[in-house]
Amino acid sequence: MTDQEIINALTAEGNEYFKALTIAGVNDNARMGRPFIIVSDDALPEIPVAMDISCSIMTVAGAMGTVGPGAAERIDKATEMGVENRLCASVKMGAYFLKAGILPVPDMVITTNSPCDAVDMLGQMMDNYPPWAKVPKFRLDAPHGQTDEDFVYFGAQLKEMVQAIEKATGKKLTMERFVEVAEESNRQASLIMDFQELTRAVPCPVDPDMARVGWELARWVAATDPSVFPKATGWLERLVDVTERKVKAKTGMDGVQEKIRFLWYDVSPSWGSKLFPRLRSELGAVCMKTYYSFHNYIPIDTTSMDSMLASVAKKYLMGTPMTRQAMHTADVFCDDIVRICKEDKCDAMIMPCHIGHRDTNAYQKLARDTCRANGIPFFFLGCDVWDERYMPADVVFDRLKTFFQSTGLA
Amino acid sequence: MSEENRSQVLKKFNDYAGKILNPSVENVKSADCRVVGYFCSFIPEELFIAAGLLPFRMRGTGSETTERADEYFTSCNCSFPRHCFNQALTGEFTFLDGLVVGTSCDATRYIYDNWKSSPIKTPFIYLLGYPHVSGVAMANYYRAELAKLKTALEEQFGARITDEKLRSAITLCNETRELQRQLYEMRKSASPPITGSEMVSVMVAGVSMPKDEYNADLKQLIEELEALPATNSTYAARLMVVGSCGDDDILSRLAEEQGALVVTDHTCFGGKLKYGAVDGAASDPLQALAEYQILTRPFCAKVGGAYQLRAKVILDAAKEFGVDGVLGQRLGCCDTWGGELYALKEDLKGAGIPSLMIEREYVPDSEGQLATRVQAFIETVRR
């Protein structure tokens, strides 16, 4: 197999796994014979994997519902519910799935206030959803602070959550298994860091977005089906291998004459396949990072159960994309911009400003000022990452092209 | 109460609610007392009062545009923080010696960073962690957060906040809540002596002036209202207003202009404030404050695990005050209240109480459309 064939195979494999995250996948997960939990947002895979339970994520199923055939009609139906027009469509879709009554009854529901008001609201809808009235519930309070006290506070809630899961499902979290999973999770995290480091080479050897794919496999897909967890490690190892080879050979991405490297400081849009490949092929402009392809190494400390829970808490609060950006003060948000642009040698920073992201919409000046102070060309878009109708991909392409030209980058 | 007979106290409250800087705040400032602004009702005023400070609840009263704030926030953020921040940028809050922002709704929380980076020069800016679940562990977390704020206030303002001072502040604020409840009780009658629109002013004034002065004014108002003859019983419908913020009387006023009467409410500047009491005898007054906000009164729509309580309080009030319908309001781009009102509408329907849920802007472009919707609703619930 050529390197490109390996990359294509990894992509295809990822896409196949992602089917488990769709609404159809949620219904399949419920039939897997394992205890089945629905969570409002990100699913802390270490705990469900170690307990061998299946966790489906409402916002992810919602986001998946905004793509594919009939997506626009689905988004419109979700909007008609009348919750909030400019509510993030992934959450709107999740709320719509509830209202439409198409979700299986889980063994347990876990909700959280992170990363944003929208998910907080969705969680409350799940908590009070009449058909799930008898289903055991657990609600997490993710703090906005970044101190050890905050991590211990959240870790203590995770401990309670484990007890609640044990009670609801009869499954046990053993120290031995938790350590095993935590060590593998650390290994996955370090592979993602290796990949992130390797993609900093000029020219960029492999689409950095593959870090998102690997992270989502190890986290979301593994949470729905724990048997994917070790497979995700293997997937990441193959990714790092091929990337290393390409760096040594100094070969860039297939068919790309790299001229511009930029940061897309938001979620990768569901319509990104119409934008990013075109930017690469027509302008040599490579997206080096999005929220989900940017990672920090926050290892799980396996010394004791409490240390594991506190470090899983820290990893959740400071290492989960979107939670990292939306839950904390602007210094985290702005420092990351500077750091990414420096480390990834970005020539520009694009602020997509998804309409549902109250954080980015409130941080536009701070981000602009940060970029100006650091000599980073800045461009504000204002799009909807889930609903392309708000600002079509070709309009985004044209606007970025004009921006790159006017700043002398293209 | 007709315009000419309107009580002096009511006029004063109306005046205070209609602007930001009022004579009582000016008096306090000239007496060398410091003023600290705060966002959201879960931040205990008692802590500021115990530090010898005047707490001032932030609002955007008088704002007509968000022009200057638009450089910081986009139109995809709620218009309440945008108007408040615009007022700050235009110098309306220069009298503040400090500002405490809570980690409440996203849009309001982000005022903290923007304020800090802006040219507004406020000597003390603090972000207070506020839990979003109602539970014992969360009350303990909030106590720890309040303890940090206490230390920061002591350091900044050279004050000592003793338990004794806290208890006396709790007594003062409990008295406010009790007096407000007495006023609300009077509205249960067939001929309420005060309109919903006037009541908004009463409540907003209460978070804009010293509590002892406010309590004295409230007592006087209650006496005056008790002495009034029962004349106000020919309204088209008795209504309740629920929803976010609510520092203006737009909805009540529009309803009352159409012949209805707003007899109670459950909003962040209104009826939510009068609920329950802080345990003034508790050995740890900080813990008592935290438990009151997280366990007794978890009324911020962001607080999970408490929706059923919030809905029950609203449904009970609707029955006790004999309302014919509920007007719900939320501001555009408010995600939490979007869900809250959606769920509430279902629950009200289940209880046989008609409701109209309205999305509006903090400063509406025109009131015409709102008025038409309110009028149409009143027609459906008319007595």
Ligand code: SF4
């Ligand atoms: S619901 Fe009320 S207390 Fe909560 S954030 Fe909104 S305005 Fe503040």
Ligand code: SF4
């Ligand atoms: S209306 Fe909603 S978003 Fe706006 S300030 Fe109040 S709670 Fe926050």
